[in-house]
Amino acid sequence: MLLVRTETRKERVMAKIEKDRAENSRQMRSGDGSFIAAECHLEGDFKFSGPLTVAGSLKGRIKSDGMVIIETQGMIEGIIDAAIVIVHGKLNGSVLATDSMEIWTGSNVRGSVHARSIRVDEGSLLTADLTISEVLPEQRLDLSSDTASPDQESPQQSLAPQRSSSPLPGSNLARRLAAMNENQ
Template sequence: MAPADKMRGGEPANLILEGTRLEGDLHFTTQLVVAGLIKGNIRCESMLIIERGGRVEGRIEAPVIIVHGELEGTVLATQSIEIWSGARVAGDVAARSVRVDEGSMLTANLLIAADLPDRLGPPDPQSEPAPASTAGRDPVQSVTPPATETRPATPMSPPASFLSPGPARG
């Protein structure tokens, strides 16, 4: 095995090189290093490393995810995710441990918890709106949408923190 076939920790690695584009449901049993583009449902049983210039989009599961490039989608890192300077991560991200370096961009719904599932559940079905039935109605009759309540925008207050002083306890 050539040295390029082994990456971090001497483990064999799958290399997706710059200029390569993969799409679909993909499963990797060893470390995955992406410098190209992967779109789809991706399950990696080892470490996933996204290099600068690499991009991964879709439903992604791996124990450890290290991002130097771009990651977008529904992400489950059962151990940890590292977002290095210059990296971009967006979507829904769940991990037991998160590292975000200065100069990176994290725009995601982020869940950090010790009791995460080992696998992502099935994707939400893409539901299409059912066609409206016109039986028993005058076809010329218009439907007025329900009124929606509008509220003035209010600035968000910072969340309470265990570090901030709270009310005095007696």
């Protein structure tokens, strides 16, 4: 009897993430990729190929087919559309991580996050609408348009999930609100 083990979808996705990380790491060691130094403060729309490391600050829309790393002293304010996002510093805005996102100890992330997988270390701050799903939103960041500025929300820019303002039925918050309404 021959037993054949097939890979699960999760194992295939994780293997691809590890392969992409290894490729991005190789590119960074070889000098490929981009680096924004601590003294740099940039604003606008940016499109990168390969890994991007931010030690300074960026404000605007960022699209990368590789990894975006925000160093401890780095800050990004805006929208990120990348394969892998790793935060050691500060991030305020929307993130679409097509593979994974990592939020390390001491980092601060605010806004909305859509990722296939996420890792949040103890001692980090995450205040965001969080969507973890293998299904990516149909709307992706489009930097081919010059009409929208980072301060204006356009349909392509908004990666935030659409949700109702009422709490989930049966949740602790819904029960507390119901109890408060009964007491009034």
